[in-house]
Amino acid sequence: MELPFEKNALLPIINEETLEYHYGKHHKAYVDKLNSLIPWTEFEWKSLEEIIKTAPIGAIFNNAAQIRNHNFYRNCLRAPKVDNAPIGNLAQEIEKAFWSFDEFVKKISDSAVNNFWSGWTWLVKNQDWSLEIINTSNAGNPMTLWKKPLLTIDIWEHAYYIQHRNARANYIQEIFSLINWDFVQVEFEK
Ligand code: MN
Numbered sequence: 001m002e003l004p005f006e007k008n009a010l011l012p013i014i015n016e017e018t019l020e021y022h023y024g025k026h027h028k029a030y031v032d033k034l035n036s037l038i039p040w041t042e043f044e045w046k047s048l049e050e051i052i053k054t055a056p057i058g059a060i061f062n063n064a065a066q067i068r069n070h071n072f073y074r075n076c077l078r079a080p081k082v083d084n085a086p087i088g089n090l091a092q093e094i095e096k097a098f099w100s101f102d103e104f105v106k107k108i109s110d111s112a113v114n115n116f117w118s119g120w121t122w123l124v125k126n127q128d129w130s131l132e133i134i135n136t137s138n139a140g141n142p143m144t145l146w147k148k149p150l151l152t153i154d155i156w157e158h159a160y161y162i163q164h165r166n167a168r169a170n171y172i173q174e175i176f177s178l179i180n181w182d183f184v185q186v187e188f189e190k
Contacts (some may be wrong), residue, residue, distance in 0.1 A: 034063040065139035078180040097131040123151040
């Protein structure tokens with residue numbers, strides 16, 4: 001995918017060098033790898049979502065899921081905003097599920113800080129429309145658990161190490177001013 005924002009749009013929280021590596025090298029490597037793996041397989045003409053739901057554990061699943069996870073993560077971000085928070089029915093559902101928006105931020109931050117693996121922390125919508133925070137490791141995606149991703153935070157070290165070094169908690173604390181709640185709202189409505 002094309003980046004949905006300029007490389008300097010997320011400053012000062014995510015800098016251009018981080019994006020040059022994270023988007024230009026890591027994200028691209030998953031795309032190049034998948035493109036080298038799928039010709040002449042049953043997955044050649046399938047969507048990323050179909051591959052994630054049907055591929056066995058292995059390189060094709062890992063690379064497809066990492067592409068989808070990174071595309072989704074890019075769409076979850078936009079330029080920093082003061083008092084950045086959801087509005088409307090999504091805001092109400094978050095308050096219903098987590099008591100308040102501040103409590104939600106605290107819970108999802110704790111979950112991300114304590115995700116032991118390289119992986120992802122998600123806000124998901126369950127089949128009964130209830131909201132839940134979950135962690136996945138490595139390339140894991142909630143779709144394989146029949147949960148719909150609404151928001152994700154990449155907590156692989158490559159997402160923050162250039163700028164924040166080992167301080168994952170700083171990266172997570174600051175990323176909440178970048179969340180594109182309009183995108184999350186659209187995913188919630190789907
Ligand atoms: Mn990443």
